[in-house]
Amino acid sequence: xxxxxxxxxxxxxxxxxxxxxxxxxxxxxxxxxxxxxxxxxxxxxxxxxxxxxxxxxxxxxxxxxxxxxxxxxxxxxxxxxxxxxxxxxxxxxxxxxxxxxxxxxxxxxxxxxxxxxxxxxxxxxxxxxxxxxxxxxxxxxxxxxxxxxxxxxxxxxxxxxxxxxxxxxxxxxxxxxxxxxxxxxxxxxxxxxxxxxxxxxxxxxxxxxxxxxxxxxxxxxxxxxxxxxxxxxxxxxxxxxxxxxxxxxxxxxxxxxxxxxxxxxxxxxxxxxxxxxxxxxxxxxxxxxxxxxxxx
Ligand SMILES: NC(=O)c1ccc[n+]([C@@H]2O[C@H](COP(=O)([O-])OP(=O)(O)OC[C@H]3O[C@@H](n4cnc5c(N)ncnc54)[C@H](OP(=O)(O)O)[C@@H]3O)[C@@H](O)[C@H]2O)c1
Numbered sequence: 001x002x003x004x005x006x007x008x009x010x011x012x013x014x015x016x017x018x019x020x021x022x023x024x025x026x027x028x029x030x031x032x033x034x035x036x037x038x039x040x041x042x043x044x045x046x047x048x049x050x051x052x053x054x055x056x057x058x059x060x061x062x063x064x065x066x067x068x069x070x071x072x073x074x075x076x077x078x079x080x081x082x083x084x085x086x087x088x089x090x091x092x093x094x095x096x097x098x099x100x101x102x103x104x105x106x107x108x109x110x111x112x113x114x115x116x117x118x119x120x121x122x123x124x125x126x127x128x129x130x131x132x133x134x135x136x137x138x139x140x141x142x143x144x145x146x147x148x149x150x151x152x153x154x155x156x157x158x159x160x161x162x163x164x165x166x167x168x169x170x171x172x173x174x175x176x177x178x179x180x181x182x183x184x185x186x187x188x189x190x191x192x193x194x195x196x197x198x199x200x201x202x203x204x205x206x207x208x209x210x211x212x213x214x215x216x217x218x219x220x221x222x223x224x225x226x227x228x229x230x231x232x233x234x235x236x237x238x239x240x241x242x243x244x245x246x247x248x249x250x251x252x253x254x255x256x257x258x259x260x261x262x263x264x265x266x267x268x269x270x271x272x273x274x275x276x277x278x279x280x281x282x283x284x285x286x287x288x289x290x291x292x293x294x295x296x
Pocket of ligand 1: 006007008009010011012013029030031032033035036037038057058059060061062082104105106107133152153154155169
């Protein structure tokens with residue numbers, strides 16, 4: 001099957017393409033391939049010329065802190081133009097041509113005041129990045145049977161793209177790992193919870209969801225809720241580094257001068273489990289990351 005997509009050169013997209021290209025052929029529309037998704041005409045040319053039945057729309061303005069300072073610009077902010085308006089255009093063009101759209105939403109859709117969240121829970125995003133992503137997701141939901149949204153959380157993988165040259169495209173695991181390897185301290189909240197997601201599992205889930213022409217929202221997240229402090233410890237243990245470099249702080253202290261984040265972003269993944277999709281715990285995912293990196 002032919003898949004066309006935006007953001008397929010990003011942290012998540014590039015790994016999805018690595019894994020699924022045995023089965024699907026991919027056409028990548030990104031800045032690197034000369035397509036700016038904020039340019040509607042450019043999108044229209046691509047979508048109308050494509051024979052793909054699915055558009056994997058992964059491109060986004062993903063800088064959470066950068067988005068927050070644009071908040072006062074509202075609909076004129078880059079975050080809105082990329083995350084909402086471009087999504088709106090993709091949805092509109094796909095509706096006309098009868099294509100499916102797959103969109104990736106974030107666990108930041110929730111305010112983090114509840115202990116856990118299912119797909120039925122109503123989003124209440126706090127920061128500007130999260131608000132624009134949630135608005136984008138609403139546009140895709142409006143596609144009905146042709147709109148599929150997966151929510152992921154803190155995706156990680158082996159050897160993230162551009163690790164050395166483009167630090168923005170690395171994952172939180174390799175940011176922490178680089179500090180530990182450089183003998184630098186990590187201070188991370190011990191009273192925050194999230195469900196880090198192994199990107200290889202996202203690829204398997206997407207394969208299944210596409211094969212059954214799924215629509216609506218699915219939480220495609222890891223099977224272990226951990227605090228950022230615990231993830232630091234697990235990464236240190238996995239790579240035989242000094243766990244004592246990882247020190248706890250509180251959620252309130254850590255996020256004092258940062259964009260808002262949910263304190264308890266424990267998304268439940270029962271809905272995909274019922275489809276036979278299993279997701280790694282953070283500890284077992286890290287073992288896979290290390291194994292794959294040793295094989296390189
Ligand atoms: N990473 C996370 O922690 C996380 C968590 C939850 C959800 N998500 C969602 O998952 C998806 C993938 O995230 P990621 O971490 O893989 O992102 P990423 O590494 O930052 O990559 C973003 C991608 O978007 C493309 N892009 C940005 N602006 C564009 C524009 N104007 N026109 C065309 N392409 C544009 C970039 O293209 P170039 O490479 O050409 O610049 C890049 O391929 C996003 O929708 C994100 O919101 C991410």
